[in-house]
Amino acid sequence: MSLRYALLALLRVGPLSGYELQKQFAMSVGHVWHAPDSQIYPELRKMEAEGLIEGEEQPRGQRATRRVYHVTDAGNRAFLDWMQTPLEYARVRDPAHLRAAYLEAASPAAAREFFRGHIAQWEAELAQWEGELVRIAQTANPMLVRRLAVTEPEDRERTIAFKRFTYEGLVERARIEIAWARRGLQLIDELEASGGVWSGPGLV
Secondary structure: OHHHHHHHHHHOOOOEEHHHHHHHHHHOHHHOOOOOHHHHHHHHHHHHHOOOEEEEEEEEOOOEEEEEEEEOHHHHHHHHHHHHOOOOOOOOOOHHHHHHOOHHHOOHHHHHHHHHHHHHHHHHHHHHHHHHHHHHHOOOOHHHHHHHHOOOHHHHHHHHHHHHHHHHHHHHHHHHHHHHHHHHHHHHHHHHHOOOOOOOOOOO
């Protein structure tokens, strides 16, 4: 259900076509709530059927049209109600930490490759989120610029502060994951140095 509220958050800034919404999603809320196009478009249809958004056909060029979505009063109320509702946390489903719990069944080479891949993944995330912090500081993030344009002057600093706070948390998480994986590489070295026995099928 969080996907629809992410979409409502974007559409509350102003009307967008499905294509524009997809692009804005990828550049903003997609950093904290991933959803492929195959989920976004069906959700838009559901939201329109439930009266949370309204679609309007607009001309595009001489013959084509595009569908632009607006938030309805019902959609705005639904978003604000969601923001006031206590968050229901989902149980953890973490494939990397699940894999790490059973690395004794892998070869040392495979275990090292796993941790190196984890580091590479989170270093890429770290670079992206640090870049977003720079763009927020410079007020250069396109979605933030759009949002600030429709935000009252006295509310703009609060808007920027919470966006900055969110990405600071993502940066901290990335650094923790990188440090965890580096400790994993160190653990493999320590186990091998101490004569630790690796068991499992297909080991080298």
